[in-house]
Amino acid sequence: MRIRIRSQHVEQLNQHVRNAYLCSSQPSVAPRIATAAAGAVVAPLPVKDESSRYWVDPTNHMRLPRSLAAALYQTQNTQSKRSIGNMEKPSFTPKKVLILSKLTRYEFEKRVNKGCSDEQLATLLKKRGSDYGRLLSKHKIHHSYLNTLQRELENAGIESRLVRRFGYTQEAVDWADAVFSAGGDGTFLMASSRVRTKHKPVIGINTDPQGSEGYMCLMRKLPEENLAGALKKLFSGNFEWLNRQRIRITVTGDDGISDAIELHDQQLNRDPATTRWTDNPRSPAREIEECMSLSPPVKKRMISEAVEIPEVEKETVELPVLALNEVFIGESLSSRVSYYEIGINDAQMLKQKSSGITICTGTGSTSWNFNINKLTEQCVQDLMKIVAEHCNLPQIPHGDKNAVSEICTKFNQQLIFDPDRKQLAFSVRDPIFNATFPPTDPRGFADKICIKSRGYDAHLVIDGGISYRFNDGSEAVMEVRDEDTLRTVVFR
Numbered sequence: 001m002r003i004r005i006r007s008q009h010v011e012q013l014n015q016h017v018r019n020a021y022l023c024s025s026q027p028s029v030a031p032r033i034a035t036a037a038a039g040a041v042v043a044p045l046p047v048k049d050e051s052s053r054y055w056v057d058p059t060n061h062m063r064l065p066r067s068l069a070a071a072l073y074q075t076q077n078t079q080s081k082r083s084i085g086n087m088e089k090p091s092f093t094p095k096k097v098l099i100l101s102k103l104t105r106y107e108f109e110k111r112v113n114k115g116c117s118d119e120q121l122a123t124l125l126k127k128r129g130s131d132y133g134r135l136l137s138k139h140k141i142h143h144s145y146l147n148t149l150q151r152e153l154e155n156a157g158i159e160s161r162l163v164r165r166f167g168y169t170q171e172a173v174d175w176a177d178a179v180f181s182a183g184g185d186g187t188f189l190m191a192s193s194r195v196r197t198k199h200k201p202v203i204g205i206n207t208d209p210q211g212s213e214g215y216m217c218l219m220r221k222l223p224e225e226n227l228a229g230a231l232k233k234l235f236s237g238n239f240e241w242l243n244r245q246r247i248r249i250t251v252t253g254d255d256g257i258s259d260a261i262e263l264h265d266q267q268l269n270r271d272p273a274t275t276r277w278t279d280n281p282r283s284p285a286r287e288i289e290e291c292m293s294l295s296p297p298v299k300k301r302m303i304s305e306a307v308e309i310p311e312v313e314k315e316t317v318e319l320p321v322l323a324l325n326e327v328f329i330g331e332s333l334s335s336r337v338s339y340y341e342i343g344i345n346d347a348q349m350l351k352q353k354s355s356g357i358t359i360c361t362g363t364g365s366t367s368w369n370f371n372i373n374k375l376t377e378q379c380v381q382d383l384m385k386i387v388a389e390h391c392n393l394p395q396i397p398h399g400d401k402n403a404v405s406e407i408c409t410k411f412n413q414q415l416i417f418d419p420d421r422k423q424l425a426f427s428v429r430d431p432i433f434n435a436t437f438p439p440t441d442p443r444g445f446a447d448k449i450c451i452k453s454r455g456y457d458a459h460l461v462i463d464g465g466i467s468y469r470f471n472d473g474s475e476a477v478m479e480v481r482d483e484d485t486l487r488t489v490v491f492r
Helices: 007-023 066-082 105-112 118-127 132-155 170-175 185-193 224-235 273-279 284-291 368-373 377-390 401-413
Strands: 054-056 063-065 096-101 159-164 178-183 202-206 239-244 247-253 315-318 326-331 338-344 350-354 357-360 424-428 443-446 448-453 458-462 466-469 475-480 486-491
Touching: 096 132, 096 170, 096 185, 105 118, 105 132, 118 132, 132 159, 132 178, 132 224, 159 170, 178 185, 185 202, 202 486, 224 486, 247 326, 247 458, 326 338, 326 368, 326 475, 338 357, 357 368, 368 424, 377 401, 424 448, 424 475
Parallel strands: 096 159, 096 178, 178 202
Antiparallel strands: 054 063, 239 486, 247 315, 247 475, 326 357, 326 458, 338 350, 338 448, 357 424, 424 443, 448 475, 458 466
């Protein structure tokens, strides 16, 4: 009996080899596996350092402990493991594609410092300790990616339009059959924010492999010379659809929802965020200023003087934006304690004080959620030493760096879950536990999370880019639904 091996099967096998290699403890050079039947060659992985506890990223030569690398890079490929039995070939045949380009740092500085020549800008950046030449080089690399992307789309007979942040409107999104983001993960998040339908794909191209991880991007950290080949794989259907879960947020409050604050646009405003305390007429700073004023006090009418307080009916509104990474709820100033009530899966609401809380999807589990909860090898080694001494277990190898690294890796890997898993993960930042606020789980999984604000200047922030005021009495319910997923692409 003859067995026919297809190229996509080889690609799947090669992906598993990549995964196994990354977490293997054998110090070696990244393997290249050629298959004569299909002529497929595995791209080299990040090169292992001489110590098996580290690996080196070939794009920027950054050395990372394996306990972090294995969690962040291997876990992201679990989708292809689950779907190896699914041989149905998908197709990607859009007629119109919208390309959202990031604002490069060079373009950002030119906007902020209007009227500056390149020579003046170089001098200004040098005073701040920034490298003008490096900024300009990255700007040119980004535009080289854009030119390649547009050229390959044109060669495939696909009409494309290029927009930047300020031109990324709902009208532009509705025009396209698919959206490409050209930048990093931040640009991908911005691209997904205006795509509400689960049928319109969003595909990321990481145009700065040295400066961005590109977790959600098609080629991750591969350089530009791989772009044309990656697009050909995409157009030939040699990929898999990945439907990433997103968080739907329903807010109930006296005023419904406030106007959204686009935090990306705020970057162009050089005034510090703390000016809200003096600009806001209801701020504590303004009240203190009025109390200390030398002007005679204004006599205020007491409520007992027949002042009728009208009843305000609470409004319930679904926010127009779905969260792909995470939702953060807390005080705007990180130095202030966040106060709120939380209910998990319709359980009783519990009062809690902390530095804020994040609620993430599987996509966001590699980001803020991971960095809040991850353990370092130093912490694991200290804990192993304490256990060995306290329990009189000298056999616990707290001095074995490889054993410490393996244990740390296992803990960190369990923090990350698949992007299509229909569940939320919550993480409480710096929880305050005492006789008034008893200990609760600082992290965990849930199907539905309800939070009621007790804050004064609190905000609800979606994917680090869009902020809504979320003050005392406002309530938010967060959940994931199948109809809210975002269609993306992963290579086999």
